Amino acid sequence: MNLAQSDPGDVVTVVRVDLDEAMRKRCRELGLSPGAVVHVTHRGGFGGRVVGIGADRFALDAQTCVRVYVSPVGAA
Amino acid sequence: MSCHDAPGSVPARRAAGSTSVLDEPRVVLVGNPNVGKSTLFNALTGARQRVVNAPGTTVELQEGRWRADDGWVRLVDLPGTYSLDARSPDEQVAADAVREARTDLVVLVADCAGLARSLVLAGQVALVGAPAVVVLTMSDVARARGVAVPPDALAARLGVPVVAVDPRTGAGVDVLARTVAAALETPHVLRLDDATGAGPGDATGARPGDATGARPGHATGAEPGDAADRVFAWVADVLAAVRPTDPGTGPAADGPVRTWSDRVDRVLLDPRVGLPALLVVMWALFQLATTVADPLVTGVDAFVNGWLADVVRGALPSSGVFGWVPGLVVDGILAGVGTVLSFVPLLALVFVAVALLEDCGYLARAAFVADRAMRFIGLDGRAVLPLVVGFGCNVPALAATRTLPHARQRLLTGLLIPFTSCTARLTVYILVAATFFPGHAGTVVFVMYVASALLVVLGGLVLRRTLFRDLPRDPLVLALPAYQRPALRPIALSAGVRVLAFVRKAGAIIVATLTVVWVLMAVPVAGSHRIAEVPVGDSLYGRAASAIAPVFGPAGFGTWEASAALATGFVAKEVVVGSLAQSAAVAEPADPSQPGDLATRLRATFAASSGGHGGAAAAAFLWFVLAYSPCLATLAEQRRLFGLRWTLVGVAAGLTIAWVGAVTVFQVGSRL
Numbered sequence: 001m002n003l004a005q006s007d008p009g010d011v012v013t014v015v016r017v018d019l020d021e022a023m024r025k026r027c028r029e030l031g032l033s034p035g036a037v038v039h040v041t042h043r044g045g046f047g048g049r050v051v052g053i054g055a056d057r058f059a060l061d062a063q064t065c066v067r068v069y070v071s072p073v074g075a076a
Numbered sequence: 077m078s079c080h081d082a083p084g085s086v087p088a089r090r091a092a093g094s095t096s097v098l099d100e101p102r103v104v105l106v107g108n109p110n111v112g113k114s115t116l117f118n119a120l121t122g123a124r125q126r127v128v129n130a131p132g133t134t135v136e137l138q139e140g141r142w143r144a145d146d147g148w149v150r151l152v153d154l155p156g157t158y159s160l161d162a163r164s165p166d167e168q169v170a171a172d173a174v175r176e177a178r179t180d181l182v183v184l185v186a187d188c189a190g191l192a193r194s195l196v197l198a199g200q201v202a203l204v205g206a207p208a209v210v211v212l213t214m215s216d217v218a219r220a221r222g223v224a225v226p227p228d229a230l231a232a233r234l235g236v237p238v239v240a241v242d243p244r245t246g247a248g249v250d251v252l253a254r255t256v257a258a259a260l261e262t263p264h265v266l267r268l269d270d271a272t273g274a275g276p277g278d279a280t281g282a283r284p285g286d287a288t289g290a291r292p293g294h295a296t297g298a299e300p301g302d303a304a305d306r307v308f309a310w311v312a313d314v315l316a317a318v319r320p321t322d323p324g325t326g327p328a329a330d331g332p333v334r335t336w337s338d339r340v341d342r343v344l345l346d347p348r349v350g351l352p353a354l355l356v357v358m359w360a361l362f363q364l365a366t367t368v369a370d371p372l373v374t375g376v377d378a379f380v381n382g383w384l385a386d387v388v389r390g391a392l393p394s395s396g397v398f399g400w401v402p403g404l405v406v407d408g409i410l411a412g413v414g415t416v417l418s419f420v421p422l423l424a425l426v427f428v429a430v431a432l433l434e435d436c437g438y439l440a441r442a443a444f445v446a447d448r449a450m451r452f453i454g455l456d457g458r459a460v461l462p463l464v465v466g467f468g469c470n471v472p473a474l475a476a477t478r479t480l481p482h483a484r485q486r487l488l489t490g491l492l493i494p495f496t497s498c499t500a501r502l503t504v505y506i507l508v509a510a511t512f513f514p515g516h517a518g519t520v521v522f523v524m525y526v527a528s529a530l531l532v533v534l535g536g537l538v539l540r541r542t543l544f545r546d547l548p549r550d551p552l553v554l555a556l557p558a559y560q561r562p563a564l565r566p567i568a569l570s571a572g573v574r575v576l577a578f579v580r581k582a583g584a585i586i587v588a589t590l591t592v593v594w595v596l597m598a599v600p601v602a603g604s605h606r607i608a609e610v611p612v613g614d615s616l617y618g619r620a621a622s623a624i625a626p627v628f629g630p631a632g633f634g635t636w637e638a639s640a641a642l643a644t645g646f647v648a649k650e651v652v653v654g655s656l657a658q659s660a661a662v663a664e665p666a667d668p669s670q671p672g673d674l675a676t677r678l679r680a681t682f683a684a685s686s687g688g689h690g691g692a693a694a695a696a697f698l699w700f701v702l703a704y705s706p707c708l709a710t711l712a713e714q715r716r717l718f719g720l721r722w723t724l725v726g727v728a729a730g731l732t733i734a735w736v737g738a739v740t741v742f743q744v745g746s747r748l
Binding site: 019022023025026027028029030031032041042043044045046048050052054055056057058059060061063064067 | 158159161163189190192193196223308337338341342345346347440441443444447448451550551552553554555556558
């Protein structure tokens with residue numbers, strides 16, 4: 001599944017970030033990389049999501065969410 | 077190791093008591109966006125700061141002097157960045173500054189609440205080998221999120237001094253001053269020691285740079301993949317050592333810590349509430365730039381061009397050979413000064429308002445909410461605020477582009493802002509609509525605003541496919557800072573410094589140009605008039621207007637009166653109506669919707685120049701007023717922010733769009 005298919009409250013693990021290499025590195029610098037545990041905190045307009053990685057919060061647009069593959073850890 | 081005895085070393089320069097600011101040690105503030113870096117800069121430098129452009133770029137920096145314990149240092153507030161592997165011109169400026177050998181000390185501002193991100197940057201600074209001190213901010217936010225960072229433990233792990241500071245209250249600033257002074261005497265570099273061995277920054281002490289000005293022995297570009305892996309592994313080690321219970325580092329399947337910000341975001345990011353909330357914020361900002369600012373602008377104008385003008389006029393000779401002097405001083409120079417100063421309250425209000433939105437954390441949410449719409453025309457979501465302000469006044473709108481984190485995005489937005497129809501243009505719309513379309517004046521004005529919005533959208537689409545093809549269409553991965561109470565003093569300081577930069581740099585151009593315009597209007601070229609007592613038609617200005625009038629023939633308004641009004645509008649749209657009245661030798665209407673005699677004269681002039689198609693010529697004139705350069709102050713601010721070349725590109729594009737559109741409107745309209 002990808003992040004766009006997740007709902008607020010879900011806790012998921014990032015499996016793969018399907019972006020170009022430079023952007024993948026930036027995501028990694030922000031903490032969004034394979035193995036990271038991500039809490040989906042909000043659903044934004046047009047399909048975007050806000051996720052919590054530790055204490056940080058990040059907003060992702062819908063197209064980016066589709067390219068972040070995740071697996072569920074469990075519902076919060 | 078330190079370098080006490082080396083001539084030109086930091087301790088030697090501090091001990092000698094520098095006579096030049098350039099001799100003082102250069103300390104740069106580096107950190108992620110929204111970590112309180114600029115607030116700290118303002119707290120440290122106070123009013124001893126100025127806005128400068130990074131060499132060879134349009135990236136603005138704030139540079140100031142700070143007394144760090146027993147000596148002065150030159151403090152530079154670099155653009156916020158997540159990485160030294162830059163993805164924008166702004167981030168490149170920050171990365172270059174860290175790598176430059178002339179930087180004596182890097183003060184890395186780290187957010188306790190987002191320590192992992194800050195540590196990634198710290199790891200990259202360690203790879204560079206720059207002497208560093210770490211400042212921990214946002215301890216209160218971190219505590220609210222259930223995480224704590226002990227500075228001593230972090231310092232022991234990093235190998236550099238770590239100081240906890242609250243930039244908003246100033247707590248910890250004294251300790252930071254002593255720490256920075258000591259670090260300049262005895263530098264330490266971040267220790268990137270891990271399982272693979274000691275890091276490159278083992279040798280301490282500031283070192284001379286190579287011929288490129290970069291630190292020797294360190295990459296000047298992005299670090300290679302293995303170095304990046306090493307940084308990430310080091311970050312995980314450090315986090316595990318100093319914050320073993322951090323929910324960001326463990327499996328944390330037990331759920332997130334819900335914060336106050338999360339609860340607010342549940343409302344403000346809700347698809348049904350977020351957009352209306354953003355519209356309300358934009359409406360408030362628009363009101364600020366118009367209704368609220370208007371009395372202040374009028375007050376400054378009345379003071380300078382009224383009271384002060386009377387005083388100056390009274391003190392100067394009003395007859396004889398030098399009878400023209402009061403006109404030059406009052407109507408030329410002082411009018412220019414009045415124009416510049418009238419922007420001061422407007423700019424200050426918008427600066428403060430936008431900084432408040434940024435500082436409290438809302439601006440990042442606005443960027444997320446508006447992202448889809450702005451992305452359609454290739455802009456950052458944050459561009460929505462300057463564009464909305466532009467419908468009030470283009471000058472503060474340009475100033476508001478500073479919130480965009482990418483220099484090319486600022487430039488793109490800055491080139492589109494002149495197409496937002498400011499309120500000064502409204503008086504021209506009302507006059508022309510009331511004169512030529514009296515039964516449909518409201519509709520005409522509405523159509524002008526729709527056309528303005530279309531110009532912005534089409535302009536964005538065209539520019540993204542031509543001059544801005546290189547601008548990356550990055551996926552949106554935007555850090556949302558925790559909401560917090562804005563720090564008013566640093567915001568006021570920053571606004572003051574930026575307004576001063578406008579007055580100094582843009583102001584000189586405005587005053588000089590208005591003085592030249594006065595001279596052109598004062599010099600007679602026909603009839604027997606005295607200098608400064610010339611009807612416009614007989615002045616050098618009128619003659620120049622006559623010369624360019626044929627250019628507007630295909631648009632139906634090829635008269636010197638229309639040309640003179642448009643040329644005056646180049647200086648300020650507020651005076652177009654006055655110029656039309658002056659050329660028609662009638663009194664300027666107090667209310668442009670009741671044009672009186674001016675309407676009769678305008679209808680006759682436009683009918684004559686258009687072969688009886690006055691309405692079509694008037695519509696073409698309206699289009700021209702909408703599309704060409706809004707005013708001199710806007711151009712001066714564009715030049716200050718983006719340089720002369722881009723300003724001229726914008727002027728040329730605006731004039732071309734205005735002329736082609738006006739000719740099209742007239743040619744089509746006159747055949748209907």
